[in-house]
Amino acid sequence: MLTELKDVKHALSAMELSSIISITNDNGMITYVNDYFCEISKFDRNEIIGQSHHTVNSGYHPAAYFQDLWETISQKLVWKGEMKNRAKDGTEYWISMTVMPIVNDQGFVYQYVSIGTDITSRKENENILLQTMENLHDIENALDASSIVAITDDKGVITYINEKFCEISMYDRAELIGKTHRIINSGYHPKSFFKEMWETIKQGLVWKGEVKNRAKDGSEYWMHTTIVPFLNDDRRPRQFISIRTDITDRVKAETALAERTKQLAKAHDEAIKANMIKSQFLANMSHELRTPLNAIIGYSEMLQEEAEELGESFFAEDLAKINKAGNHLLALINDILDISKIEAGKMELHLEIYSLPDLIQDVMTTIRPLVESKGNKLQTDCRDGGEFTSDVTKLRQILINLLSNANKFTEAGSIAFDIYKEARGNRFGFAFRIRDTGIGMTPDQLEKLFQPFTQADASTTRKYGGTGLGLAISQRFSQIMGGDISVESEFGLGTTFTCWLPSSPPDAGAVEVFDEETEALQALALKRNSELAAIPDVNRSLGEDIQSSRTLGAAEFLVEPILRESLIAVMDQFAVNRAEHTVLVIEDDKSANEQAARLLRMEGYNVCEARNGVIALACMGRVKPSLIVLDLMMPGMDGLAFIEEWRKHDKWSRVPVILLTEENKAPDDRQSNKHKPAKGGPLYVQDITGRG
Incomplete structure (x- = not known):
C-alpha cells in the first residue's frame, strides 16, 4: 500500500512538472495553479488565484464553445479539447486540455481539475501546413484552369491529366492514362530533341521547350512545355509533372510575321532593283533621246543661219520652228529627269553667295521679251537688296517657272513681281511674290496644283499646253531649300504665287558654299x-x-x-x-x-x-x-x-x-x-x- 502511494506521488510530481494544471471550485474560481501554468500565462500565482479562466481568454473561441464545455462537466463528465489562451503580455498559446469534475461523498461536484499540454508549436505547424495545402489547392485550380497538366511515372507513362489536356488533345482521359506522350507525337521534332529532353529530366533538372503535338483528329498544335522532376529519397526521379501552355496562335503569328518579313525584304530588294532599273532606263533614255535632239537643234540652227544668209526666209522660218520644237522637247525631257531625281531623293543643293538685285535683273532680262510678246505689262519691286545665300540655279528656275506660268495664263494683262524680306517664325528670309490678272483658278483646280503631270483641267491643257511639271518642280525645289510656295487665286480675276526661302539654307554645313573671293583663289x-x-x-x-x-x-x-x-x-x-x-x-x-x-x-x-x-x-x-x-x-x-x-x-x-x-x-x-x-x-x- 505504501509503495502504491509512493508511485502515485511520483506520478503526480511528474505531471506537475510536465503539465499545465489548475483547479477551480464549483463556481469556476481558480483555487490552485502550478508553476507551469504561471510560466506559460506569465501571470503570478496571486494574480490568478480567485479569478476565473476568463483572465486568460483569448477571444478566439465562440461562446458556444465554452457552453459545451460547462454542460459536459456539469454532468460529471470529462471534457477534452483544445483551447487558445492569451498570456499577460498579449501573446497567444494553445493548450490541449482535459477537464475532470471532482465529486464529494454526497455525490456533488465541488471542484474541477484541468490538466493541459502546450501544443502551440504543433498548432503553428498545422497552420503552416494548412496554408500550404490551401496554396497548393489554389495553384492546382489555377493550373487546371489555365494550363495543360500531365503527370507521368519515371518511365514516362501517364498517370494523371487534367481536363484541358483532354480538350486540346481531343482524347478522353481513359485513352490517355497508361499511355506515353508518343500518342500525341506530331513527328515534327527529330529524335535528338526528345533525347536531350530525357537526359535533362533524368538528371533531376527542369526542362523547358516548345513542342509541336498532334491531336486525335490530326490537327496540330504548339505547346510551351515545362517538365519538373520529383525526386525520391535517393535523389532519383519518381515522377514528372509537365505544365504546358497553348502557344499555337503565337507560333502562327510568328510564322506569318516571318513570312511577311521575308516578303517585305523581297519586295524591298525588288523595289531597289526596280529603282536601279528605272534610274538606268532614265539615264539611257536621256542619252538616247537627247543625242538625236541635240543633232536636230544644232543642225536646224546651222541650216537656219545658212537659209537666212541665202535669203530663204521661208525655209528659215520652218527651221526656226524645228529648232523651237526641239528645244521644247528637250526641256520636257529635262523636266521629267528633274522630277525623277527629286522623287528619288537625289537632288542636291549647290549653295552660292550672290547679289539678289543681280539675280532679279538676270531673270527680268530673260522673261521680259516673252511677257511683252503677249501684250502683258511686267512691274518689278525689289525693296530689299544685298547678298543672299541659296542655290541660285534652282531659285532662278523657280522664278522663271512662276513668271512664265503667270505669263502663259494672262492675255493683255499685268504681272507684278515683288521681292521683300519676311520672317516666318524664328527664321528670316525673302518672299518672291508674283501676281497676275489672268484666268485664275477654282478651289477644285487649286487642290490639284503642284501635282506632277497635272494641270487645272483637260481644257486648260488643250488650250495652253504644258505638262504641269513646272510648278511641281518649283514646289519641290523650294522645299529642298527649306522654304515653300503658297498660292491664292480667284477664278476670272487672277492668281498670286508666293515663294518664300530662308536666308540661312538648311543643313548649310553639309553643302558647299561658293563666293567670289573663294572662287578667285581657286582660279589662282x-x-x-x-x-x-x-x-x-x-x-x-x-x-x-x-x-x-x-x-x-x-x-x-x-x-x-x-x-x-x-x-x-x-x-x-x-x-x-x-x-x-x-x-x-x-x-x-x-x-x-x-x-x-x-x-x-x-x-x-x-x-x-x-x-x-x-x-x-x-x-x-x-x-x-x-x-x-x-x-x-x-x-x-x-x-x-x-x-x-x-x-x-x-x-x-x-x-x-x-x-x-x-x-x-x-x-x-x-x-x-x-x-x-x-x-x-x-x-x-x-x-x-x-x-x-
Missing part, C-alpha cells in the same frame, strides 16, 4: 598648276537651270546641244586668228562630232575629229592642236581617262581644253550609262585639280 591656284593652267573653267555652273532657260529661248551655258554663239564665244577667248588655229574635236557621237566640226569650220577654224581618247592621242601625235573640245562621255577611253593621259605629256600641257557635258546629267546617270562609262558628275575645274 589653278593657274599655278603647270599641268592645268591652260584649262578654262567654261562649265562652272550646274546644268540644272538649263531647262528653264531653254524653255524661254535663252542660251546661257556651254552644254550639249552645242549652240553656235555659246561655242564661238568661248573659242574666241583662246584663238583670235581663227585660220591659224587647229581645233581637235573629241566626241564619240557622230552627229555631235560632225555638228561641232561643221560649226567650227564655218567660223574659219581648222578642225581634226576623233571619236574617242585613243584616236585623239594618236591625232595629237601628228598635229598639235591649238584648242581641244572634249566630250566627257565616250566608250573606250573617255574624257577623264584622256585628261589623265594628256597630263603625262609636257608638250601638250598648255593646250586649252573645253569640256562638254549633257545638261542635267547627274553622276548616277553617267555611272549607269553602259554606252558612256564615267567616273563622276559634270566635270568642273575643281574635279580636275582634286579641289571639288
Whole structure:
C-alpha cells in the first residue's frame, strides 16, 4: 500500500512538472495553479488565484464553445479539447486540455481539475501546413484552369491529366492514362530533341521547350512545355509533372510575321532593283533621246543661219520652228529627269553667295521679251537688296517657272513681281511674290496644283499646253531649300504665287558654299598648276537651270546641244586668228562630232575629229592642236581617262581644253550609262585639280 502511494506521488510530481494544471471550485474560481501554468500565462500565482479562466481568454473561441464545455462537466463528465489562451503580455498559446469534475461523498461536484499540454508549436505547424495545402489547392485550380497538366511515372507513362489536356488533345482521359506522350507525337521534332529532353529530366533538372503535338483528329498544335522532376529519397526521379501552355496562335503569328518579313525584304530588294532599273532606263533614255535632239537643234540652227544668209526666209522660218520644237522637247525631257531625281531623293543643293538685285535683273532680262510678246505689262519691286545665300540655279528656275506660268495664263494683262524680306517664325528670309490678272483658278483646280503631270483641267491643257511639271518642280525645289510656295487665286480675276526661302539654307554645313573671293583663289591656284593652267573653267555652273532657260529661248551655258554663239564665244577667248588655229574635236557621237566640226569650220577654224581618247592621242601625235573640245562621255577611253593621259605629256600641257557635258546629267546617270562609262558628275575645274 505504501509503495502504491509512493508511485502515485511520483506520478503526480511528474505531471506537475510536465503539465499545465489548475483547479477551480464549483463556481469556476481558480483555487490552485502550478508553476507551469504561471510560466506559460506569465501571470503570478496571486494574480490568478480567485479569478476565473476568463483572465486568460483569448477571444478566439465562440461562446458556444465554452457552453459545451460547462454542460459536459456539469454532468460529471470529462471534457477534452483544445483551447487558445492569451498570456499577460498579449501573446497567444494553445493548450490541449482535459477537464475532470471532482465529486464529494454526497455525490456533488465541488471542484474541477484541468490538466493541459502546450501544443502551440504543433498548432503553428498545422497552420503552416494548412496554408500550404490551401496554396497548393489554389495553384492546382489555377493550373487546371489555365494550363495543360500531365503527370507521368519515371518511365514516362501517364498517370494523371487534367481536363484541358483532354480538350486540346481531343482524347478522353481513359485513352490517355497508361499511355506515353508518343500518342500525341506530331513527328515534327527529330529524335535528338526528345533525347536531350530525357537526359535533362533524368538528371533531376527542369526542362523547358516548345513542342509541336498532334491531336486525335490530326490537327496540330504548339505547346510551351515545362517538365519538373520529383525526386525520391535517393535523389532519383519518381515522377514528372509537365505544365504546358497553348502557344499555337503565337507560333502562327510568328510564322506569318516571318513570312511577311521575308516578303517585305523581297519586295524591298525588288523595289531597289526596280529603282536601279528605272534610274538606268532614265539615264539611257536621256542619252538616247537627247543625242538625236541635240543633232536636230544644232543642225536646224546651222541650216537656219545658212537659209537666212541665202535669203530663204521661208525655209528659215520652218527651221526656226524645228529648232523651237526641239528645244521644247528637250526641256520636257529635262523636266521629267528633274522630277525623277527629286522623287528619288537625289537632288542636291549647290549653295552660292550672290547679289539678289543681280539675280532679279538676270531673270527680268530673260522673261521680259516673252511677257511683252503677249501684250502683258511686267512691274518689278525689289525693296530689299544685298547678298543672299541659296542655290541660285534652282531659285532662278523657280522664278522663271512662276513668271512664265503667270505669263502663259494672262492675255493683255499685268504681272507684278515683288521681292521683300519676311520672317516666318524664328527664321528670316525673302518672299518672291508674283501676281497676275489672268484666268485664275477654282478651289477644285487649286487642290490639284503642284501635282506632277497635272494641270487645272483637260481644257486648260488643250488650250495652253504644258505638262504641269513646272510648278511641281518649283514646289519641290523650294522645299529642298527649306522654304515653300503658297498660292491664292480667284477664278476670272487672277492668281498670286508666293515663294518664300530662308536666308540661312538648311543643313548649310553639309553643302558647299561658293563666293567670289573663294572662287578667285581657286582660279589662282589653278593657274599655278603647270599641268592645268591652260584649262578654262567654261562649265562652272550646274546644268540644272538649263531647262528653264531653254524653255524661254535663252542660251546661257556651254552644254550639249552645242549652240553656235555659246561655242564661238568661248573659242574666241583662246584663238583670235581663227585660220591659224587647229581645233581637235573629241566626241564619240557622230552627229555631235560632225555638228561641232561643221560649226567650227564655218567660223574659219581648222578642225581634226576623233571619236574617242585613243584616236585623239594618236591625232595629237601628228598635229598639235591649238584648242581641244572634249566630250566627257565616250566608250573606250573617255574624257577623264584622256585628261589623265594628256597630263603625262609636257608638250601638250598648255593646250586649252573645253569640256562638254549633257545638261542635267547627274553622276548616277553617267555611272549607269553602259554606252558612256564615267567616273563622276559634270566635270568642273575643281574635279580636275582634286579641289571639288
